[in-house]
Amino acid sequence: MNLKHTTRTALQGLTDHKSRSLLTTLGIMIGVASIILVMSLGQGARALILDMVSALGAETAIIQPGTEEDNFQGMLPDSLTERDLEAITRVSNVPDLAEAAPQVYVTGEVVYEDERYGATIMGGTADYFISAYDLYPERGNAFTEEEVDARARVAMIGVMVEDELFGEGGDALGKSISIDDQKFRVIGVFPKKGSLGFFNVDETVLVPYSSAATYLRGTDFFDAILLRAKTTESVDRMVFDVEATLRDTHNIDPGEEDDFNVQTQAGLVEQVTLIVGILTAFLTAVVAISLVVGGIGIMNIMLVSVTERTKEIGLRKALGATRGDILRQFLLEAVTLTAAGGVIGIIIGTILSYLISLGLAYTVAENWRFVFPVSAAVIGFLVSAAVGLVFGIYPAMQAAKKSPIEALRYE
């Protein structure tokens, strides 16, 4: 029997039991849809994070306290202090450094009278925002170095914070807002800017890092120090000097592990790619299990189908079908079933990923983009067809080896 007629026969076999065929391949559909979903969201997340990282600028680097491992456990060790800042800003220590800005992260709400808002509260320097993000206050002023040194109770806020606390069109300038029962005077309002790298300017409250550390955290540790090199080319040299300086101030002996880590943008990109890659691979492996389960389902139903159609098989053999004819017919049925399931799965997965991307863009990160994972679609299709081949071969062999008399006698 030629391929055209084998295909037609196989399709006939499947369409004779439409709802069963559909249910049988449901496992494959869900499996492939999940692959598309995982890969699409993984690639979307990667693109988003890489966007954020590149918004930092190629000449930047960040010092974080603790070893790299500590960081991933969400610990906030206490190794970065004012003394470190002084050491690395000394030109003789780090000649390539253009700017160093400590950061202190604060969790809490901003309150004005009866209004509360869960803003992103950061302690930092105004200079760094201005130079790194080209971000001047639209109204009012930025706080000065003197105010930082004096631990002044002043704040710069984003438009969203202003709208939430003072109502649409309200004016926050000069008013006192509370963070953690500590009063801060609003001296500047940022222009509407949206997401910038890892944070959304509009939702941010920026206070001097010294004030944040003293009043809001009650410690004098920094959560990070942002660095900017004079040129992109000097970043590596700057990082080397910073590491040497900090090892010196922290009295770390040669061979001992650093109690801090310095990340460059290139390093971050590498890390993000690695983490997202590992996560995606892990999730894909989990999903792959569902494909195997789906395949077993296919095998099961194909075996039932072969038994049910014993008589048909016997008839075909009596009329001249060879073992090969029967084998190909049932194998093609299985492959058609799973491949069709794969295609439907790709479509469902794509639609779901698109909807979730829309949802994420709306709620979490407006820069989230939908990514159609071409490679996942191709792999999904090929894998689903392969599942049909692998799990269809046993039932097809069972069908092919039926003896025509046994088969014809079967009631």
Next chain:
Amino acid sequence: MALFDVRDLEKTYPGADGGTQVLHGLSFTIERGEFVSIMGPSGSGKSTLLHILGFLDESTGGEYRFNDRRYQDHDEDEIARVRNQEMGFVFQAFNLLPKASVYENVALPLMYSIVPESDWRPRIERVIELVGLSHRTNFETYKLSGGEKQRVAIARALVVEPDVIFADEPTGNLDSKSGQAVMETLQRLHDEFGHTIVLITHETATAEHAERILFIRDGKLESDTKVANRRLATDAFKK
């Protein structure tokens, strides 16, 4: 050379105590163009004999040649080819594909044959007309009456222009009127077109539509007789 040459044919199904012997040394020949009934009570071994004659099963003793070929001399694919091109089968239970049309059912053996696809349509239409079902060509077969189904099966057996048509209790599932119509079709194929037909039945009345009856009992050939007063299915219609 006879179309069927059967000598001392034996068949033993494997099992405990040396198995079960069903055929105990049958010998006969059937010439091309004959219409022969193989008759016997149930359990006489006639179905087993049909399976061996139809190359669906292998004998365990004696010798059987069809068109001067033995089952044992060929591999499975060649046996399938012989069944496809030289033999046509009509079964008691019709064994049609219920959701396929009359046309598609009749086309089935051609799919496994080497007949070029361009020849299919004229062949299929000719045999459907021969069994008088042209007006049903595109009907799905589950919608047909029992008699019509059996005539579709006959058309399917004919379409490859085989050397012999095996009809295994073809009227067994039919009422007497439909059965007569089927027998009339078989008789016409033989009388008008010269087809060789081997009919298996346990009913004397049905067997007497043939020209010759081989009577089997307990796996042995009890008698081999010419039918003196051959029944004609067309007569039954006239009554």
